[in-house]
Every structure is written in C-alpha cells, then in structure tokens.
Amino acid sequence: MPMQIYRPPVVLPQLHVRHDAEVTVRRARVADVTRLYEIINYYAARGDMLPKTLDQLYNRVRSFNVAEAGGEVVGCVALQIVWADMAEVVSLAVHPDFQGRGLGRQLVELLYDEISELGIPTLYTLTLQVGFFRSLGFREVPRLRLPHKIWQDCVNCAKQDHCDEIAMVRPVGRADMLES
Numbered sequence: 001m002p003m004q005i006y007r008p009p010v011v012l013p014q015l016h017v018r019h020d021a022e023v024t025v026r027r028a029r030v031a032d033v034t035r036l037y038e039i040i041n042y043y044a045a046r047g048d049m050l051p052k053t054l055d056q057l058y059n060r061v062r063s064f065n066v067a068e069a070g071g072e073v074v075g076c077v078a079l080q081i082v083w084a085d086m087a088e089v090v091s092l093a094v095h096p097d098f099q100g101r102g103l104g105r106q107l108v109e110l111l112y113d114e115i116s117e118l119g120i121p122t123l124y125t126l127t128l129q130v131g132f133f134r135s136l137g138f139r140e141v142p143r144l145r146l147p148h149k150i151w152q153d154c155v156n157c158a159k160q161d162h163c164d165e166i167a168m169v170r171p172v173g174r175a176d177m178l179e180s
C-alpha cells in the first residue's frame with residue numbers, strides 16, 4: 001500500500017496587528033504552536049516548504065524562534081541539528097503581510113549565533129528561495145556534497161520523487177563545502 005502523505009488544513013492566519021507594528025524576536029512558547037502550524041502549513045500547501053504536524057511542532061518547539069508583532073506570531077524559524085558539523089534552517093516562514101522588511105534575514109541570523117554557541121561549523125538549507133538565501137551569504141552546492149543523513153525528512157515529503165529543492169550552505173568555520 002502506498003504511504004499516505006500528511007496534508008494538514010490550509011489556513012492563512014488573519015492578523016489583527018498593523019503591518020507597520022514593531023516586531024520582536026524571541027524563543028517560541030507552547031502557546032505559539034497553533035499559529036506556527038497555520039503559517040508553516042499555509043506555505044507547505046503551496047509547495048514552498050515541508051508540512052509539519054502538531055505533534056512534530058510540540059516535540060520541536062524548543063528549536064523554534066518566532067517573530068512577534070502586537071502579541072501575534074508573524075514569522076518563525078527552527079534549527080535542526082543533523083550531525084556534529086551540520087545544522088539545517090527549517091520551517092522558515094514570514095507571514096505575507098510582514099515580508100520584505102528584513103524579518104526573514106533576522107530569523108536566519110539568529111541561527112548563526114545558535115550554531116556558533118553549539119560549536120557547529122555549517123548551516124545549510126534545502127530551499128526554493130535561492131535569491132533570499134544568496135543575499136544572506138549562502139551558496140549553492142551540489143546536493144551530493146551534503147551527507148546522506150540530511151535527507152531524513154524526504155521520507156515524509158510529497159515531492160520525494162521529483163524534488164526541486166536547491167542545497168545551499170553557509171559555512172561559519174569551513175569554507176571547503178563551497179569549493180567545487
């Protein structure tokens with residue numbers, strides 16, 4: 001029997017905050033999970049990122065940072081450590097009303113501090129947002145340059161047979177990942 005791919009409901013959260021409201025970034029709390037679920041799965045339904053179940057989000061809530069405006073979560077990102085020398089930027093999303101004002105950059109830059117505290121030299125992403133990540137100093141690498149274990153999420157991905165994501169790396173201490 002073919003494996004069932006998880007398809008959550010798609011709801012773009014209606015915000016009750018002005019688009020020019022001040023935004024702060026903080027660690028996620030359990031109370032944020034339902035909003036994370038909505039934002040992430042809204043973009044997942046468009047094919048921009050992997051969907052997440054509620055239990056995955058509760059399990060990983062300690063890996064998430066959120067951007068908050070007027071008491072509402074308007075963006076998120078998580079760090080997924082895959083091995084001693086690699087961590088992935090996952091579930092990066094900014095609500096459409098808050099895009100284009102530097103929040104995506106701010107959320108990813110937080111992860112540089114986290115990986116350097118953890119002693120992890122390389123941050124990578126599997127993404128369709130090549131221009132965005134280039135502007136943050138990531139560079140495309142041949143997918144096979146990345147170790148096999150980074151493909152663990154592919155098992156649950158609807159696009160596993162026709163993956164179009166680009167592997168991009170931003171080394172903190174190791175430039176050799178970028179050499180061809």
Ligand SMILES: CC(C)(COP(=O)(O)OP(=O)(O)OC[C@H]1O[C@@H](n2cnc3c(N)ncnc32)[C@H](O)[C@@H]1OP(=O)(O)O)[C@@H](O)C(=O)NCCC(=O)NCCS
Pocket residue numbers: 043048049091092093094095098099100101102103104105106125126127128129130131132133135
């Ligand atoms: C990708 C995403 C997180 C960017 O968030 P954002 O807050 O709009 O991005 P920022 O305002 O921080 O942009 C930072 C830089 O990236 C550039 N940029 C943003 N989106 C871009 C795009 N699609 N193509 C090229 N450059 C882009 C900006 O111009 C800016 O450059 P600058 O600093 O030189 O002016 C947001 O568009 C999003 O949530 N997309 C849907 C979900 C998604 O695709 N997530 C990524 C999964 S890997």
